[in-house]
Amino acid sequence: MSRRARREPRRLTRWWRRRSLRTRLTVIAATAIAVSVFVSFQVASELLDRELQDTAENQLRADARVLATNAERAGLAKIQLSPYTGSGRLVRVVLPDGSTRTPAGQPALPPVSEHAGRVARGASADLMESHDSDDDGYRIYTLRAGDGAVQVAGVTDDSPINQFGFGMLLIGLLCVVGGALVGRTVARTGLAPIDRLTAAAVRVAHTRSLDADIPDEGGGEIRRLIQAINDMLAALRDSRQAQRLLAEDAAHELKTPLTSLRLNIELLVRLDRRGTLDTALSAESRTRLLNDLGTQVAELSTLAAELTDLARGDVSDESTELLDLADVVVAAATQARSRVPDIEVALDVTSVWVSGRPAALQRAVLNLVDNAGKWSPTDQPVHVRLRAEDASAVLEVDDAGPGIDATDVPRVFDRFYRADSARALPGSGLGLSIVQRVVDAHGGRATVGRSARGGALLRVELPAATPPAPIARRTAGEDTAAR
Incomplete structure (x- = not known):
């Protein structure tokens, strides 16, 4: 395929894509109707031609039988052939010696074919054949009669088919035009909501108003x-x-x-x-x-x-990966100790794998530890526990402080919210709201309760994940060895 030939479909595709939806629907409707009319014309023409041909052949057979009966009674050489009147069927008698007789004034028929001669000689009973010429076409039926044969011919007439085709062409054009109009109307009616939707979107873009x-x-x-x-x-x-x-x-x-x-x-x-x-x-x-x-x-x-x-909300360049939450918790506790040396963190963690963003999770754990460190007395450590519970990774951080008042519990994770007792302490009131956002982004849940030591208990549940295969096998082996 040449380069120019390859470019043509691309140009047609680009042209089609630049058309409006209304134009596409109109073209599709008109094309569908045109194809339907064309297929219907072809089928109807074929059926009509076959029906006309069968009718003409049946008439030729009937006329030939009448002529053969008369020929057998009077003899092929003596049968009276009525003069040709200028229209109607054409007849011919084939004598045993191969000669022929035709009515006076009748147009000349094509010569007797070899197959028709075999019928006259008794090789077969009858024959239906067609002869086409530059002037006229003939359908000739040969029937055995006596020692020879009789032939009845009819001129092939294509005018009914031509008239039918012309009529179908006019009907097809009308249907195509009507289909295009109907397609245009349907497209306009069906796309009216889209037009109103587009106008509303443009209005919102121009006015910057999101209220309507x-x-x-x-x-x-x-x-x-x-x-x-x-x-x-x-x-x-x-x-x-x-x-x-x-x-x-x-x-x-x-x-x-x-x-x-x-x-x-x-x-x-x-x-x-x-x-x-x-x-x-x-x-x-x-x-x-x-x-x-x-x-x-x-x-x-x-x-x-x-x-x-x-x-930044949930927008982050950090990708999600499969990680051991225990490593994240240990890193956050280490960072908390380095930032505030007075904080004592008691860890009780087990390996639990989750799918998440490491830096975001570490920030959330660090905020939990920092919040607990503000309230926990200097001689009391912050307890951090991590375990697997059903299909979740459960992280608990508690302190030995005064706890959270019941009136403050519903707003603990709100941005900038600080209880009256915490206003004298350092902080922005955003730490726990960041924890809530990170937990929500990971499909988890954060809750507030009271610890056994009387302080606050912050609990985070995250969906657990299946550890990588080598680690899972190693863990299973360690469990077996432990038993």
Whole structure:
């Protein structure tokens, strides 16, 4: 196939794809009707031609039998042949010697064929044959009669077929035009909801307003499409509302530490400009002030990092992988000890495999440990337990603090929510909300309860996964050896 021949289908495909849906439906409807009319014409023409041919041949046989009967009575050489009147059937008598007799004034027929001669000689009883010429076509029936044969012929007439074909052509054109109009009308009516849907989507894009729902109309696929778009608009409204609340809450939470930081810095700058920094503040006051500044900067850094992590939602470049949650818990506990050396973490973990994002899970465990560390007394460790329970990996973190009031339990995982008793403690109020988001993203569940030591018990359940085959075999071998 040449390169030009290969380009033609591609051009046709590109042209078809650029057409509107209405045009496509109109072309498809018109083409389907045209093909149907063409196939119907071919079938009807074939049936009509066969029926006309059978009728003509039956008439020739009937006329030949009458002529043969008369010839046998009078003799082939003496039978009277009526003069040709200018229309109707043509006859011919074939004598035993091969000569022929025809009516006066009758047009000449094609010569007697070899097969017809065999009928005259008695080799066969009859023969139906066709002869086509430049002028006329004949259908000739030869019947054995006496010592010879008689022939009855009819002119092949294609005019009924031609007239039928012309009529079918006109009907086909009308059907194609009507089909195109019907297809256009059906397309316009059927796509009217799509037009309204498009107009509504354009209006939303231009006005940036997500409040107006698209009217639910139609049925089937159109209705499901409208419902899906309405659900999408509702999700976008919720997302926009969540973003606005996040911005408002962040602005509120940032106001206090920024104000305190600004006042302390302004105090230092004012005293430095007066040259009384060394005399106005004692060494102990300066140290306390600088420590406050460092604490405030650390809180702002933590708050900014948590806001960034929370604002990203479920969007993360980290891929999901099969991992041992015990390794994640141990790494988070080690990180918590390095960040706050005063925190004592007691681990009781077993190997449980899950499918998840390692960094996100480690951040969630770290936030749980940090939260417990704020409340647990210095002489009481934070207990971290990990075990497999049914088809879940269960992580529990508890402390020996005062616990969580019943009124605060429903809002523990809300963003920026801090109980009245926790407002004096460091933190942004985002740690547990990040835990909730990570757990939800992994298809798990986070709950709050009271520990046996009287403090808070935070419990996380994640769907467990089947460990890799080599590890599963090694674990089974270790269990067998232990028995």
